[in-house]
Amino acid sequence: MDPEIDLRDLYAASAGRLVAQLYGMTGDFAEAQDAVQEAFARAVAQPAGVRAAANPEAWLFKVASNIARSRHRRRALFDRLARSGRLTVAATTPALSPDHVALVAALQKLTRATRETVVLHHIADLPVAEVATILGISVESVKVRLLRGRRALAEVLRDAEMESSHV
Known part of the structure; x- marks a missing residue:
């Protein structure tokens, strides 16, 4: 493959075909999309593999199909554990409240x-010191981010509440 080829061009040219192929393989459109996106993410993270391939689309298909197979194996293992009684699975997933949906939308901003x-x-619910350790930053940096985050969330949620009250 040409080392100068743009991965965006490759994505535009082949992502649709790859999703269709994986959809046929998995029977799950969302899973097919996820596997193809993950394959492209790996190509972006380590472009040498796809650039060295004689057929980049075939390389991406192989990576995406391996991802889909791995996910299928993990789901099958989880299902077996659940059926065996060694793992308790909640009968239903609790419904998301409108407040929870609004919070997740605000967090994305x-x-x-x-x-x-x-x-x-x-x-x-992790302590500040543990958050600092996980993120590899100082406790003070965590505190600053939390302060900024709370302020931004308050503003976004206040704006969303005002918009919904005017509708």
Whole structure:
């Protein structure tokens, strides 16, 4: 493959075909899309593999199909564990409240770093020091991100509430 080829061009030219092929293989359109996206993410992270391939689309198909097979094996293992009684599976997933949906939407408007910090501290309920260790930053940096995150969330949620009250 030409080392100068743009992965965006490759994506535009082959992603649809790859999703269709994986959909036929898995029977699950969302799974097919996820596997193809993961294959492209791996190509972006380590472009040498796809660039060295004689047929880049075939390389991506192989990677995507391996991803889909691995996910299928993990799901099958989980299902076997659940059926064996060694793992208790909740009968139903609790419904998401409108507040929860609004919070997740607001979190998406934060920077990745701030969002990770807020989620680890407020949702995963980890202490500030542990969040700092996980993220590899200082305790002070965690505190600053939390402060900024809370302020931004308050503003986004306040704006969303105002918009919904005017509808």
